[in-house]
Amino acid sequence: MKDSFVELNGRQRAFALVDSNSGREIVGPEYDMISPHLEPQNIVPESDDGVIVVKGTLDGKQVVIISIEGKFQGGGIGEVSGAKIVATLEEALEDNKNGNTIYPIIVLDTGGVRLQEANYGLLSISEIQNAVIALKKYVPVIGVVPGRVGSFGGMSITSAVLSYLITTAKARVALNGPEVIEQEAGVREFDSSDKDLIWNTLGTKQRVKTGIVDEVVKDNIATIKESISNAIDQKKDAHRTDRADFYLTLFDKIDFNKPLNTEEYRKVYSETQAVKHDISATVSGEKPGTKSRGRLWFEKLTGIKNATSKYSTVLAAEVDGKEYIAIVPDENNRFPRVRHGEVGLQEGFVISKIVNKIVDEDQDKKVKRPIILIVDVPSQAYGYKEELIGIHIGLASSAAAYARARQAGHPVIDFIPGDAVSGGFLAHGLQSNRMIALADKSITIQAMSKASAARITQRTISELEEATKHVPAMAYDIFNYEKLGALYKLVHDVSSWDANDDAVKKVHELIDEAIESTKDQPTDLHFRYETPIAIESGRNFCS
Template identity: 70%
Template sequence: MENSFVELNGRDRAKALFDHGTARELVGPLDNLYSPHLMPQGIVPESDDGIILMKGQIKGLDSVVISMEGAFQGGGIGEVGGAKIVAALEQTLKDNQNGHKEYPIIVFDTGGVRLQEANYGLLSISEIQNMIIALKKYVPVIGVVPGRVGAFGGMSITSAMMSYLIATDEARVALNGPEVIEQEAGVREFDSSDKNLIWNTLGTKQRAATGLVDEIVDDDVDLIKDAIVAAIQEKKDSHRTENVDFYLSLLKDIDFNQPMDTEEYRKLFPTVKAGNHHIAEAQKSTTAKDKSRGRLWFEKLTGIENAESEVSTVLHATVDGKEFIAIVPDTQNKRFPRVRAGEVGLMEGFTVAKIVNQVIEEDQDKEQKRPIVCIVDVPSQAYGYKEELIGINVALASSAAAYAKARQAGHPVIDFIPGDAVSGGFLAHGLQSNRMIALGDDSITIQAMSKASAARITLRTIEELEEATKHVPAMAYDVFNYTKLGALYKRIDSIKSWDASDKNVARIQKEIDAAIDSTKGQPTDLSYRYTNEIAVNEGRVATLKMRKAVEDQWNN
C-alpha cells in the first residue's frame, strides 16, 4: 500500500513521522548496546535491542519518537530496550521541566514482556509507566498502535496510560493474548483458533467504541502524523485511568455469569453513568475467610481479624498512620469467577485505584503524606473473555497509575512480599513502589508468566525453560534469583511466608518503618532499583550503560 505506515519496520516508522531532514537517531545500531541475556540462551541479539529512539520535529514541534520493532522477539521489552525507553522519557521530562516543550510519541508493536528476560521486562515496563505518569503533568504523551503485533501484555497496560491512543484498523490491544487465556483458562473461555472472535473482541473498532482506543486512522503516514499533531496541539487527554468511578459503576451493571458478546457490550458502554464510589476500610468479622499469605499478613499487621470488605477480594485500612492494601482470594466469588484464587481482575484494579486515589485526595494538603504499604500476594492477572472485552488492561493501568501518582506526590509506597508476585498482577499491585521487602521463602514466585504459558509462547518445553533460568537470573521464578537484579530493598530469610508470629510481625513492622524512613529526602521515582549496590555491581549494569549513552547523546 502506498504511504503505508503499518508496512514499515520500526526504524522507518520513526523516520516517517519527522519533518524531512530533522530526524536524529540516538543510541542506534552502531553503538552496539545489545541485550547480554540472549546469547546465553542461543538467541542472536539485535544491536539496538529492537527499540528505536529518534529526536526531531513533527510539523515544527520538537518531538521524541520511541518505536518498537515487532519483528525482533515480538517487540518484547527487555532490560536494555526498556532502559532506552525510560532514559529517553526521563530526558524528555527534564527538558519540559526546564521550559523546553518536547513531545513524546510511543509507537507500540509489542507483545509485552520479553519472556527471555522476564523479570527485567516487568521492572522496565513499570519504570516506563512511572515516567509516562510524570510526563503527563507537562505535555500529552501520545501512543500509536499501527498493527502487525499490536499492544499486548504489560505494554497494553502502558498503552492505557497514554494521554491519547491512536490506532489503525489493523491493530489489536489486549492484556492477555488468546493463546495465553486458552492455556490458563481453557478453550471454552477463549478459543485462540477463532480469528473472527479475536478481531471482533480485540480489534480497534471494538476498542474505539468502548473507550480503550481514542482514534482510528487510516493506514497512511500523513494521516497518522496529522492525528498526532492534532492530539498535541489540542492537548487531548482521555483520562482513561482516572475514569475509575465510571468503571466501578459499569461493573455493577454486568452479570459475569451470563454470556455477553461484543455487540451487547458496545450497546451497554455508552449508557453507563458514573456514580460516586467510596471504598470503606476492612472490618473485623467472626467468619473465617479463605486463607492466603496476603490475607494472613494483612490481618496481623493491621490487627483486623477475619477482615472483610464490601469488595471481598480487596482489603484496606489505615493503622498507625500507614495505609495497608492487600488483594486476597475469595473461592466463593460468584460475580467474578476468574479471581477466586487472588488474581488481579477488573474489580480489583479499579478498587485499588479508588483506594489509592482516596488517600491522595485526603492527604493532598498535608505536609506529611501517609505511607502506603502494598501486601503483595498475587498469582497473576485474571484470564477471562469478559475481562478482555471490558478492558482489564485499563483496570490494571488505573491501579498502577494511582500508585505512581501517590509516590510522586510524596507518599512512600512500600511493598511487603510474603507471597507470589506475578505478571500483570504485580504491575498493578507492587511494582510502583519506592522500596520492596520480600521474605526469603522458596514458595514465593516472582515472574512474568506461568511456566506452562511461557513455554508455549517461547516455543520451548518446560524443561528447556528451566535450563535457561540457570543462565539468566531474570528468567528464574524464585525470590533468591530476583534479589540478584537489585530490585529489592531487603530480603528477610529468617521469616517464612506463613510464619506470622507476634515476634515476626513486630520484625516486619520495624522493617517497613525503616523502609519508609529510607525514602525521606530521596527521589520519589524508581531510581533506587538501579542505583543500589547490587544493581550497580551486578543486577542493572546494562541498564546503567544504556542510561549513560542516552544522556550523553541527548543534546549532542
C-alpha cells in the same frame, strides 16, 4: 501499499513521523547496545535491542519518537530496550521541567514483556509507566498502535496510561493474548484458533467504541502524522485511568456468570452513566475469609481479625498512620476468573479510588501517609470478558494511582510474603520505591506461568527451566530475583505462612526502616538501579 505506515519497519516508522530532514537517531545501532541475556539462550541479539529513538520536529513541534520493532522478539521489552525507553522519557521529562517543550510519541508494536528476560522486562515496563505518568503533568504523551503485533501484555497497561491512543484498523490491544488465555483457562474460555472472535473482541473497531483506543485512522503516513499533531495541539487526554466510578457502575450491570458478546457489551457500555462508589475501610468480621498469605499478613500487620470489606478481594485500612492494602482471594467471588487472588477487572479500580483519595487528602500536608502494599498476587485474571471489557485499564488505574502517590511524596512500600506475578505485580507492587520480600521458597515472582511461557517462546518446560540457570531474570524464585538488585531487603528466617509475633514485629520494623529511607530522597524509581547488587549486575545505565 503506497504510504503505508504499518508496512514500515520500526526505524522507518520513527523517521516517517518527523518532518523531512529533521530526524536524528539517538543511541543507534553504532552503540551496539545489545541485550546480554539473549546469546546465553542461543538467540541472536540486535544492536539496537529492538527500540529506535529519533528526535526531530512534527509540524515544527519538537518531538521524540520511541518506536518498538515488532519483528524483533515480538517487540518484547527487556532490560536494554526498556532502559532506552525509560532514559528517553526521563530526558524528555527534564526538558519539559526546564521549559524546553518536547512531545514524546510511542509507537507500540509489542507483545509486552520479553519472556527471555522476564523479570527485567516487568521492572522496565513499570519504570516506563512511571515516566509517562510524570510527563503527563507537562505534555500529552501520544501512543500509536500501527498493527502487525499490536499492543499486548504489560505494554497494554502502558497504552492505558498514555494520554491519547491512535491506531489503524489492523491493530489489536489486550492484556492477555488468546493463546495465553486458552493455556491458562481452557479453549472454552477463549478459542485461539477462532480468528473472527479474536478480531471482533480485540480489534480496534470494537476497541474505539468502548473507550480502549481513541481514534482509528487509515493506514497512511500523512493521516497518522496529522492525527498525532492534532492530539498534541489540542492537548488531548482520555483520562482512561481516572474512570473508576464509571467502570464500577458498569460492573454492577453485568452478570459475570452469563455469556456476554461484543454487541451486548457495546450497548451496556454506551448506556452506563458513572455513579459515585464509596470505598469504606476494612473492618473485622465474624467469619474468616478465603485463606492466603496476603490475607494472613494483612490481618497480622493491621490487627484486624477476619478482615472483611465491601469489595471482598481488596482489603485496605489505616493503622498507626499507615495505609495497608492487600488483594486477596474470595472463593465465592461473582467474578469467576478472580477467585484465587488474581487481579481482575474490579480490583485495580477499587485500589485507585482508595489511593487517589489518600493523595487528595494529604495534598497540603508536609508529611504524607505511607502506603504499604501486601503483595500476594498469582497473576492477572485470564478470561474472555476480562479482555472484552479491558482488564488492562483496571490494572493501569491502580498502577497510575500508586505512581502518583509516590511522586507526590508518599512512601510506597511493598511487603511480599506471597507470589508476585505478571500484570498482577505491575498493578499492585511494581510502582513502589522500596520492596521487602520474604526469603521463602514458596514465593513465585515472574512474568508468566511456565506452561504459558513455554508455549509462547516455543520451548518445552524443561528447556525453559534450563534457560533460567543462565539468566536469573527468567527464574521463578525470590532468590534469583534478589540478583537483579531491585529489592530493598530480603528477609530470612521468616516464613510466608508463619506470621508469629516475632515475625510480625520484625516486618513492622523493616517497613518503618524502609519508610525512613525514603525521606529527603527522590520520588522516582532510581533506587532500584542504585543498590549494590544492581550496580554490580550492571543495571545502572538509566541513572
